[in-house]
Amino acid sequence: MEVRFRLFASLSEKAGATEGTVTLPGNATVRDLWGELVSRFPALADTGFVPLVACDMEYAGWDSSLEDVAEVGFLPPVSGG
């Protein structure tokens, strides 16, 4: 299956990319997607924090299944306000 990823703030700066797509096996989880991103963008191996995860714009865990998920966002700890 194909999943779209989004990277924000320091994560997109590290990766040098804000979004893209990754093809993964049907039983893949968020953790698998991240592993794929770290291979593609090695700078993501050292983020300085554990990113927050959003599946289709809802906060989700690292072990969430990607089945029926169109978009996964990886978010630094937020700092709005």
Next chain:
Amino acid sequence: MEVRFRLFASLSEKAGATEGTVTLPGNATVRDLWGELVSRFPALADTGFVPLVACDMEYAGWDSSLEDVAEVGFLPPVSGG
């Protein structure tokens, strides 16, 4: 001694007066002044509440001495805001 009194809101409506002066003996207290006002304005005998007292614009008690006090305000429970 001569003391100026001020009445506010429902108290001044009941009395039909907002201010005036009263002459009292040197050892008089706020309570004595009020007694004098009730004689002058009998409607003040029934206020529906115990007025707050301010001596020279500082909250004070009913037994406060009026020595060196120029103005005494009798205030209904406040309702600003």
Next chain:
Amino acid sequence: MIRLQAESIRLEDLVQAVQDDAHGAVAIFLGTVRDHNIGRKVLYLEYEAYTDMAVREMEKIRDLALEKYDVGRIAIAHRSGRLEIGEASVAVVAASAHRAAAMEACRFAIDRLKETVPIWKKEFFEGGEAWIEGAGGPMRPV
């Protein structure tokens, strides 16, 4: 800035008065005239104040709030005279470097204002008028 004023309260002026580059968190409480109270339809209000004492009491509240909370500046404005439905009768604005202090100072100031500042509200409602008498708070002698 402490004001007991016959003119409309302009929120922007108060924010301007307290905010500065070092105090970025601004908490505001705005009280406006409601169209109903204890089941009656309110037409308008009139506020009477013991003017000089009211200003002094508002200054005391500001000073106490500045002492109790880590805030930079506080502004309080209260209207006098006749107010129509929807108009602002009171505004409290507190600015601090961090938001908790500003919000706590704002709450402290409005709570205390309603207990100590000698201002009275007369309500003109359908079928009558009445002075509103507050609970009086801890200052009320018994």
Next chain:
Amino acid sequence: MIRLQAESIRLEDLVQAVQDDAHGAVAIFLGTVRDHNIGRKVLYLEYEAYTDMAVREMEKIRDLALEKYDVGRIAIAHRSGRLEIGEASVAVVAASAHRAAAMEACRFAIDRLKETVPIWKKEFFEGGEAWIEGAGGPMRPV
């Protein structure tokens, strides 16, 4: 009214949006850009957002606050893009019939916004720039 906007936040518009004659108590929190942070002189900020999700999260906060507190309406506005010192980056406005609910809802909303809404601040200070990373709050996975 929920807004993630590139334009200046106009407080009067937000107050207008929440206030009505039945909800006379209006609590407001306004966050403005400070000129210093952790000892550095800040020149300006840039806010980046996960736009659609940020709006959804702000809507959730509004809905949750309306559920938890006895308030009539809540408005939240957050800026995006470049902000100069002194500009408002965020405003939360809550209106209720009585003041405690408005103030509590306002505080809840700003506290939660800082924990859950996907917006990031980049600080441009004398001698450099840095993404500010929040504490992350309870949503942060470990």
